[in-house]
Amino acid sequence: MAGEKNKEKLILDSAVALFTTKGYQATRMEDVAKNAGISKGLTYFYYKNKEDLFMALTKKAFDQFKDEFREVYKSNGKSGLQKTSDLLIRICAFAKRNQVYYDSIINFLDLVKQYNNPETREMINPLILKSSHFLKLLEVHQDPAKIGISIVIQGQKDGSIRPELQPEITFFAIWSMIIGYEKMLGPIEFEGKDMKVYPENWEPGFLKLMADMLKGTIQATKPATVQGSLF
Amino acid sequence: MAGEKNKEKLILDSAVALFTTKGYQATRMEDVAKNAGISKGLTYFYYKNKEDLFMALTKKAFDQFKDEFREVYKSNGKSGLQKTSDLLIRICAFAKRNQVYYDSIINFLDLVKQYNNPETREMINPLILKSSHFLKLLEVHQDPAKIGISIVIQGQKDGSIRPELQPEITFFAIWSMIIGYEKMLGPIEFEGKDMKVYPENWEPGFLKLMADMLKGTIQATKPATVQGSLF
Amino acid sequence: MAGEKNKEKLILDSAVALFTTKGYQATRMEDVAKNAGISKGLTYFYYKNKEDLFMALTKKAFDQFKDEFREVYKSNGKSGLQKTSDLLIRICAFAKRNQVYYDSIINFLDLVKQYNNPETREMINPLILKSSHFLKLLEVHQDPAKIGISIVIQGQKDGSIRPELQPEITFFAIWSMIIGYEKMLGPIEFEGKDMKVYPENWEPGFLKLMADMLKGTIQATKPATVQGSLF
Amino acid sequence: MAGEKNKEKLILDSAVALFTTKGYQATRMEDVAKNAGISKGLTYFYYKNKEDLFMALTKKAFDQFKDEFREVYKSNGKSGLQKTSDLLIRICAFAKRNQVYYDSIINFLDLVKQYNNPETREMINPLILKSSHFLKLLEVHQDPAKIGISIVIQGQKDGSIRPELQPEITFFAIWSMIIGYEKMLGPIEFEGKDMKVYPENWEPGFLKLMADMLKGTIQATKPATVQGSLF
DNA sequence: AATGAATGAGTCTTCATTCAT
DNA sequence: TATGAATGAAGACTCATTCAT
Numbered sequence: 001m002a003g004e005k006n007k008e009k010l011i012l013d014s015a016v017a018l019f020t021t022k023g024y025q026a027t028r029m030e031d032v033a034k035n036a037g038i039s040k041g042l043t044y045f046y047y048k049n050k051e052d053l054f055m056a057l058t059k060k061a062f063d064q065f066k067d068e069f070r071e072v073y074k075s076n077g078k079s080g081l082q083k084t085s086d087l088l089i090r091i092c093a094f095a096k097r098n099q100v101y102y103d104s105i106i107n108f109l110d111l112v113k114q115y116n117n118p119e120t121r122e123m124i125n126p127l128i129l130k131s132s133h134f135l136k137l138l139e140v141h142q143d144p145a146k147i148g149i150s151i152v153i154q155g156q157k158d159g160s161i162r163p164e165l166q167p168e169i170t171f172f173a174i175w176s177m178i179i180g181y182e183k184m185l186g187p188i189e190f191e192g193k194d195m196k197v198y199p200e201n202w203e204p205g206f207l208k209l210m211a212d213m214l215k216g217t218i219q220a221t222k223p224a225t226v227q228g229s230l231f
Numbered sequence: 232m233a234g235e236k237n238k239e240k241l242i243l244d245s246a247v248a249l250f251t252t253k254g255y256q257a258t259r260m261e262d263v264a265k266n267a268g269i270s271k272g273l274t275y276f277y278y279k280n281k282e283d284l285f286m287a288l289t290k291k292a293f294d295q296f297k298d299e300f301r302e303v304y305k306s307n308g309k310s311g312l313q314k315t316s317d318l319l320i321r322i323c324a325f326a327k328r329n330q331v332y333y334d335s336i337i338n339f340l341d342l343v344k345q346y347n348n349p350e351t352r353e354m355i356n357p358l359i360l361k362s363s364h365f366l367k368l369l370e371v372h373q374d375p376a377k378i379g380i381s382i383v384i385q386g387q388k389d390g391s392i393r394p395e396l397q398p399e400i401t402f403f404a405i406w407s408m409i410i411g412y413e414k415m416l417g418p419i420e421f422e423g424k425d426m427k428v429y430p431e432n433w434e435p436g437f438l439k440l441m442a443d444m445l446k447g448t449i450q451a452t453k454p455a456t457v458q459g460s461l462f
Numbered sequence: 463m464a465g466e467k468n469k470e471k472l473i474l475d476s477a478v479a480l481f482t483t484k485g486y487q488a489t490r491m492e493d494v495a496k497n498a499g500i501s502k503g504l505t506y507f508y509y510k511n512k513e514d515l516f517m518a519l520t521k522k523a524f525d526q527f528k529d530e531f532r533e534v535y536k537s538n539g540k541s542g543l544q545k546t547s548d549l550l551i552r553i554c555a556f557a558k559r560n561q562v563y564y565d566s567i568i569n570f571l572d573l574v575k576q577y578n579n580p581e582t583r584e585m586i587n588p589l590i591l592k593s594s595h596f597l598k599l600l601e602v603h604q605d606p607a608k609i610g611i612s613i614v615i616q617g618q619k620d621g622s623i624r625p626e627l628q629p630e631i632t633f634f635a636i637w638s639m640i641i642g643y644e645k646m647l648g649p650i651e652f653e654g655k656d657m658k659v660y661p662e663n664w665e666p667g668f669l670k671l672m673a674d675m676l677k678g679t680i681q682a683t684k685p686a687t688v689q690g691s692l693f
Numbered sequence: 694m695a696g697e698k699n700k701e702k703l704i705l706d707s708a709v710a711l712f713t714t715k716g717y718q719a720t721r722m723e724d725v726a727k728n729a730g731i732s733k734g735l736t737y738f739y740y741k742n743k744e745d746l747f748m749a750l751t752k753k754a755f756d757q758f759k760d761e762f763r764e765v766y767k768s769n770g771k772s773g774l775q776k777t778s779d780l781l782i783r784i785c786a787f788a789k790r791n792q793v794y795y796d797s798i799i800n801f802l803d804l805v806k807q808y809n810n811p812e813t814r815e816m817i818n819p820l821i822l823k824s825s826h827f828l829k830l831l832e833v834h835q836d837p838a839k840i841g842i843s844i845v846i847q848g849q850k851d852g853s854i855r856p857e858l859q860p861e862i863t864f865f866a867i868w869s870m871i872i873g874y875e876k877m878l879g880p881i882e883f884e885g886k887d888m889k890v891y892p893e894n895w896e897p898g899f900l901k902l903m904a905d906m907l908k909g910t911i912q913a914t915k916p917a918t919v920q921g922s923l924f
Numbered sequence: 925a926a927t928g929a930a931t932g933a934g935t936c937t938t939c940a941t942t943c944a945t
Numbered sequence: 946t947a948t949g950a951a952t953g954a955a956g957a958c959t960c961a962t963t964c965a966t
Contacts, residue, residue, distance in 0.1 A: 483816070484816070485816070487718070568876065571876055571877070571879055571880050572876070572879065574879045574880050575878060575879020575880070575882075576879070577879075578879060578882050585714070585715070585716070603880065604880070607880075627902070628894070628898060630889050630890040631890060631894060631895060631898035631899065631902075632898075632902065634877055634881055634890060634895065634899075635870070635874075635898070635899050635902045635903075637873065637877065638870055638872075638873030638874045638876070638877045638899070639866070639869055639870050639873050640873065641872065641873035641876050641877070642868065642869030642870055642871065642872035642873030642874070642876075643866075643869045643873070645799065645802055645803070645869070645872050645873075646802070646865055646868065646869045646872070647806060648802055648803065648805045648806020648807070648808075648809060649802050649805050649806070649834070649835075649838075650865055651806075651809050658861050659861040659862060659865060663859070663862060664862060664865065667859055667862035667863075667866070668862065668865070668866050668869070671858070671862070671863065671866045671906050672866075672906070674905075674906050674909065675902050675903070675905050675906035678905065678909075
């Protein structure tokens with residue numbers, strides 16, 4: 001029937017909604033089920049356990065995240081440099097629109113860090129390690145990065161990004177900046193009152209700095225004359 | 232005698248050790264007590280509840296964090312630009328040396344974001360809001376930023392950082408980069424195997440980009456020849 | 463099978479047994495469960511918390527209590543006056559037979575007192591106020607009184623109770639006497655040894671007084687003339 | 694010095710205040726101490742434990758309670774009957790003024806009931822049984838009753854109370870009524886809205902009934918002749 | 925007399941997970 | 946597939962009481 005959405009998806013959507021409102025820890029599997037209009041037991045039929053559900057959610061987040069990268073990559077009539085700032089803007093929009101997805105991605109980065117360090121790997125909840133979604137994530141989680149690197153290369157080809165930069169390192173620097181930027185949004189808004197940094201200035205200022213970094217700027221001696229628009 | 236440390240500190244140290252090993256959630260208050268060699272009750276005598284203990288830990292983390300900034304700020308014979316890269320290195324070292332402290336700081340940034348948004352503020356665990364340590368943190372959490380901004384201004388005075396940059400925004404951009412950089416360490420190490428980005432390249436590459444951003448670089452036309460050392 | 467009683471009831475019965483033996487405070491929820499032959503968790507599945515369980519118990523007590531009133535009311539071949547003394551006897555038997563139920567009823571009266579006073583209402587444990595059983599009790603707790611009032615009216619119709627009495631007030635006076643009588647049973651038994659009041663005399667004496675009050679009595683030879691003022 | 698009240702009393706007063714506000718269970722010994730302006734330890738110097746403190750409070754309550762009886766007994770120019778209604782009024786005033794004292798007295802009556810029944814005696818908290826105040830109470834708790842009985846006898850001598858009544862039983866009936874009356878105050882106020890019993894009518898009506906019981910009343914036109922059996 | 929740090933037994937409550945149907 | 950009753954391990958937190966000083 002029409003309204004008979006796939007149950008698996010129903011559960012996931014319910015989880016997203018509740019994780020957003022109450023957070024992962026505070027959300028009970030029973031609530032996820034109830035909110036999805038199904039029974040608790042069925043939830044465990046589709047997802048082995050809470051961690052598995054969260055990993056499924058993370059996987060979906062990565063897929064959508066990848067789409068953002070892909071769309072920026074494919075956008076026409078823009079320089080590679082412009083695409084990097086588009087990327088930052090889109091990712092922040094993505095984070096705002098779907099905080100849980102974004103958080104799950106960041107959480108996954110932490111997980112990967114633990115996973116890569118043999119000393120800390122055993123501290124990871126075994127249920128996570130056993131999750132099929134986690135394993136898939138390990139395989140695909142570089143995909144956004146790969147696209148990002150391509151964007152940098154595009155920028156170097158079209159001359160908007162300095163050719164001497166190493167694309168991989170450059171992209172990861174950009175991604176770092178984006179991650180940090182998003183984390184910074186909270187404190188900055190707060191400190192605004194006595195610190196002259198208002199969200200309004202912060203975004204363009206940050207983008208400008210990133211652009212400077214990527215395209216290079218005329219040394220202080222003679223003032224930069226060209227970059228009238230943002231870049 | 233030697234072992235007669237202040238109990239309050241004893242508990243905090245115990246918490247740090249256990250949070251590091253098992254994580255905040257997985258650590259039971261009883262274990263914190265046992266590990267500190269005291270009774271469970273005494274833990275609650277010094278800290279109202281688990282959240283309060285964590286906020287106390289965060290406060291201590293911020294204090295030490297601030298010291299890192301302060302020491303960099305006071306270091307002699309270095310340009311402001313050099314100090315910013317010192318800062319990145321020190322903060323990453325700080326994060327590695329005391330992951331729990333660093334994580335608690337990042338966690339606090341998220342908290343501040345929720346706190347500043349009236350819609351999300353009520354989602355914060357009330358025990359956190361009631362913690363005296365949380366309140367103190369709200370007061371002092373910009374202190375590192377203030378020092379950081381001073382460093383940028385120093386750099387502008389000594390000519391190592393472009394004078395046209397707005398110090399506040401610049402500092403927050405740096406801090407963003409640092410935060411993102413640290414988060415990136417995990418995935419990069421992992422992706423290294425098939426992506427040419429090795430930790431060895433990553434740090435200097437990242438620092439170089441940051442420096443480029445801050446000091447300005449010669450435009451693409453004639454390749455930058457000079458900056459053989461890092462800056 | 464025989465032992466397959468409804469779980470909800472099983473728990474309540476277990477609670478009654480344990481509250482009787484050890485008292486409400488001293489009874490742990492775990493014991494209630496164990497005694498009922500089920501798991502602790504299931505107890506919380508059927509009753510939100512200990513207070514809710516107690517309110518459910520009180521509700522059941524009120525239902526049975528109401529039955530006592532109802533049966534007295536419907537008993538044939540008795541005058542209204544006789545029914546009032548039947549009531550006293552039955553209620554005391556009820557109290558003896560099921561002390562916990564009776565105590566829960568008395569406790570509920572105290573609760574109602576607190577609840578009706580805006581100043582003291584907030585002192586009531588919120589878990590009680592939230593209990594659905596408490597809310598039901600608020601609705602039905604006058605039912606026994608309503609029946610009692612009917613009994614008084616019956617007595618007035620059959621001439622066994624003075625017609626000039628106000629039925630409502632009269633009933634509440636009777637109920638007061640019953641409550642007080644029951645409370646008095648303890649001390650009287652004790653004081654008996656040096657005070658001439660033995661339980662054997664006490665009940666008929668008390669009933670006689672109550673009857674005198676209700677039906678009116680022939681005045682002692684010469685009526686007291688002085689005490690006009692007070693009454 | 695002037696303000697140097699006896700510590701023992703200070704503690705007791707503090708306990709009364711807190712038990713009134715929060716109830717016995719919810720009041721912590723620490724609060725009692727703090728509120729009395731002394732240390733927790735000292736509380737245990739003066740009172741063996743919480744139960745002992747409560748028994749001391751009960752003892753004081755009984756002493757004051759006894760004073761009420763004594764004052765009524767000694768009041769001049771009043772008939773014995775008038776004194777009984779004075780007693781009811783005073784006791785209710787006492788209960789209202791000092792609810793905790795009154796409650797402790799009622800609680801003690803329950804305790805006595807348990808104590809007198811060999812089967813239930815062992816259910817009493819041993820700390821209570823060991824309290825010296827409890828032992829003293831066992832000795833003196835009949836004193837109010839003794840005075841009350843004297844009042845009834847007075848009434849019989851002055852002709853205001855029927856001479857054929859047994860004074861002890863009569864007094865306990867009166868006390869029962871008083872106890873019940875006080876317990877009834879709550880529900881009646883509540884039921885008032887749809888039951889015609891308003892507190893304003895309730896007190897005089899109740900007093901009138903009690904007086905009728907004690908002094909006897911002229912029978913309504915034709916005496917009920919049938920119900921010989923019961924009375 | 926007086927303090928208050930220290931103890932630890934005691935309990936409610938939560939919730940992920942299972943399983944008979 | 947689907948249900949929801951049933952489980953039980955886990956853990957935060959309280960507070961009466963003690964005792965070294």
